[in-house]
Amino acid sequence: MTPRRRIETMEKNRAKLIAAARRAFAEKGFSTASMDELTADAGLTRGALYHNFGDKKGLLAAVVAQVDEEMALRAQELAATAPNDWESLLAEGSAYIEMALDPEIRRIVLLDGPAFLGDPSQWPSQNACLETTKQTVGRLIANGIMKPVDDEAAARLLNGAALNAALWVAASDDPGTVLPRAIEAFRIMAAGFLAKEQPRCNAPV
Amino acid sequence: MTPRRRIETMEKNRAKLIAAARRAFAEKGFSTASMDELTADAGLTRGALYHNFGDKKGLLAAVVAQVDEEMALRAQELAATAPNDWESLLAEGSAYIEMALDPEIRRIVLLDGPAFLGDPSQWPSQNACLETTKQTVGRLIANGIMKPVDDEAAARLLNGAALNAALWVAASDDPGTVLPRAIEAFRIMAAGFLAKEQPRCNAPV
DNA sequence: GAGTTGACATGCAATCCGTATGTCAGTTAT
DNA sequence: ATAACTGACATACGGATTGCATGTCAACTC
Numbered sequence: 001m002t003p004r005r006r007i008e009t010m011e012k013n014r015a016k017l018i019a020a021a022r023r024a025f026a027e028k029g030f031s032t033a034s035m036d037e038l039t040a041d042a043g044l045t046r047g048a049l050y051h052n053f054g055d056k057k058g059l060l061a062a063v064v065a066q067v068d069e070e071m072a073l074r075a076q077e078l079a080a081t082a083p084n085d086w087e088s089l090l091a092e093g094s095a096y097i098e099m100a101l102d103p104e105i106r107r108i109v110l111l112d113g114p115a116f117l118g119d120p121s122q123w124p125s126q127n128a129c130l131e132t133t134k135q136t137v138g139r140l141i142a143n144g145i146m147k148p149v150d151d152e153a154a155a156r157l158l159n160g161a162a163l164n165a166a167l168w169v170a171a172s173d174d175p176g177t178v179l180p181r182a183i184e185a186f187r188i189m190a191a192g193f194l195a196k197e198q199p200r201c202n203a204p205v
Numbered sequence: 206m207t208p209r210r211r212i213e214t215m216e217k218n219r220a221k222l223i224a225a226a227r228r229a230f231a232e233k234g235f236s237t238a239s240m241d242e243l244t245a246d247a248g249l250t251r252g253a254l255y256h257n258f259g260d261k262k263g264l265l266a267a268v269v270a271q272v273d274e275e276m277a278l279r280a281q282e283l284a285a286t287a288p289n290d291w292e293s294l295l296a297e298g299s300a301y302i303e304m305a306l307d308p309e310i311r312r313i314v315l316l317d318g319p320a321f322l323g324d325p326s327q328w329p330s331q332n333a334c335l336e337t338t339k340q341t342v343g344r345l346i347a348n349g350i351m352k353p354v355d356d357e358a359a360a361r362l363l364n365g366a367a368l369n370a371a372l373w374v375a376a377s378d379d380p381g382t383v384l385p386r387a388i389e390a391f392r393i394m395a396a397g398f399l400a401k402e403q404p405r406c407n408a409p410v
Numbered sequence: 411g412a413g414t415t416g417a418c419a420t421g422c423a424a425t426c427c428g429t430a431t432g433t434c435a436g437t438t439a440t
Numbered sequence: 441a442t443a444a445c446t447g448a449c450a451t452a453c454g455g456a457t458t459g460c461a462t463g464t465c466a467a468c469t470c
Contacts, residue, residue: 010417031236031321034457047418050459115320116236119376153370153383153390160369161362168361171324178358185358189366192397214436215448239426252449255428 014052014062016042021063026104030060030112057116064113065125071099071109072128079136086145089136090190093162094183096129100166101175110163121156130159146193154193162186219257219267221247226268231309235265235317262321269318270330276304276314277333284341291350294341295395298367299388301334305371306380315368335364351398359398367391 020042024033035046035056053059078095082088100106114120120127134155140146146154165182172178225247229238240251240261258264283300287293305311319325325332339360345351351359370387377383 013417029320035459036457045419046458047420049418051417056458111320114372115234115316118316119372121373121376147393149390149393150386152373153387154394156370156373156387157366157390157394160372161366164365164369165358165361167319167324167365168326168357171326181355182358182361185354185362188352188354189359189362189394189397192394192399194397218448240428241426250450251427252451256448261427 010052013042013044013048017044017049017052017059018062018066021059022067022104022108025060025063025108025112029107030116060108060112061117061124064109064117064123067105067109068125068127068129071096071105072132074099075129076132079132085136085140085143086194089133089140089158090187092133092136093158093186093190096159096162097166097169097179097183097186100163101170101179103170106167106170110167130155133159140193144195147195149193158190161189215257218247218249218253222249222254222257222264223267223271226264227272227309227313230265230268230313230317234312235321265313265317266322266329269314269322269328272310272314273330273332273334276301276310277337279304280334281337284337290341290345290348291399294338294345294363295392297338297341298363298391298395301364301367302371302374302384302387302391305368306375306384308375311372311375315372335360338364345398349400352400354398363395366394 017039020038021033024038024041028034035049039045039049049059053062075092075095079088079092082091100110113123117123120130134151137146137151137154137158141148141151165186169175169178169182222244225243226238229243229246233239240254244250244254254264258267280297280300284293284297287296305315318328322328325335339356342351342356342359342363346353346356370391374380374383374387
């Protein structure tokens with residue numbers, strides 16, 4: 001009758017567990033979040049959890065992969081509105097800074113993720129954020145807009161700077177005034193990668 | 206007879222606990238490190254630990270403060286050998302990249318520290334690393350070598366870029382060949398902060 | 411329609427953190 | 441010098457959590 005009923009409910013349960021985990025990890029943090037509370041909140045038990053994700057860290061990896069995917073998508077959207085490729089790169093960086101102000105992203109992806117899953121560069125979900133900026137950098141180098149540097153190193157530096165700056169902004173007393181200063185400094189620093197001196201007076205945002 | 210015997214042994218015990226914690230946290234990670242094993246390795250028990258540091262996180266804070274102090278010291282040493290202030294700043298950044306290759310520093314200060322103590326900018330041990338680069342940046346701006354950007358933002362971006370790049374280098378398959386590329390890219394990007402010749406925009410003395 | 415698979419629930423063992431209580435060396439006062 | 445006291449540290453206990461092993465029942469196959 002309903003030959004696909006099995007995997008449908010399974011995927012639904014996986015989604016429910018991941019959704020509950022996002023809330024719990026964002027609020028309590030990964031280490032203090034309880035698997036019992038988590039699964040009960042999703043209407044299930046730890047049995048489902050270990051069957052689907054094998055491990056507490058496995059669940060974190062699944063959550064991180066989902067959030068990371070969303071971040072990359074949002075960054076690409078904002079980058080697409082930029083007038084040229086260089087502004088697109090800057091828009092990506094600014095997007096990461098702003099996204100890191102979201103407590104959920106900050107705690108799960110930027111703090112607990114690296115601490116419990118190791119460095120993002122070797123995550124199972126080869127993090128999509130970095131991949132998009134790396135591609136943008138590659139295009140800019142090919143077009144002669146950026147100096148011929150290692151594309152992965154450049155992407156790493158830009159992302160690291162942006163995300164770390166965002167942690168600072170988020171922890172500051174007055175994020176509203178600190179954020180624009182961080183973004184401005186980011187744009188200035190990133191200009192070091194530009195191939196030739198553009199004689200433009202860039203007005204601070 | 207020996208009126209100071211009390212506090213002497215106490216400081217010795219504190220040092221022994223911190224030393225044992227450094228080893229345990231570096232090897233097992235903060236969350237999986239056992240307080241029982243830790244204290245036994247130091248020849249003490251959990252009683253001494255809670256009496257001295259109040260909390261497991263208190264012990265982590267003490268360890269982080271010690272390592273952070275050492276990092277700032279080493280960065281200043283390397284920066285002092287540079288021919289001028291600008292090269293001094295670049296030397297600091299390179300120093301952070303290289304120091305982050307040390308597994309102990311990587312795990313304790315860069316991964317577990319932010320995850321369990323929150324953002325470094327609000328650590329009890331107001332992290333010394335950032336303070337030194339901030340001062341260097343302030344000097345460079347005052348001398349007109351760097352563009353007049355927010356000094357804290359610039360220091361944050363430079364440190365974040367360096368430390369995050371270091372995580373990437375450490376996780377790579379061949380750190381020996383990746384490290385110089387990371388350092389080169391860092392120097393190029395940091396040059397974005399240089400004032401250079403831009404007479405039309407702003408003319409600092 | 412009976413057998414089989416597997417997704418999920420449940421009970422159990424091990425472990426760990428934090429605190430409350432106990433103990434004794436070291437210090438001070440008389 | 442001896443008695444009292446302070447406090448640094450050890451020990452015992454309770455609460456909580458993770459991971460596994462076993463049990464169960466719906467869903468799929470033949």
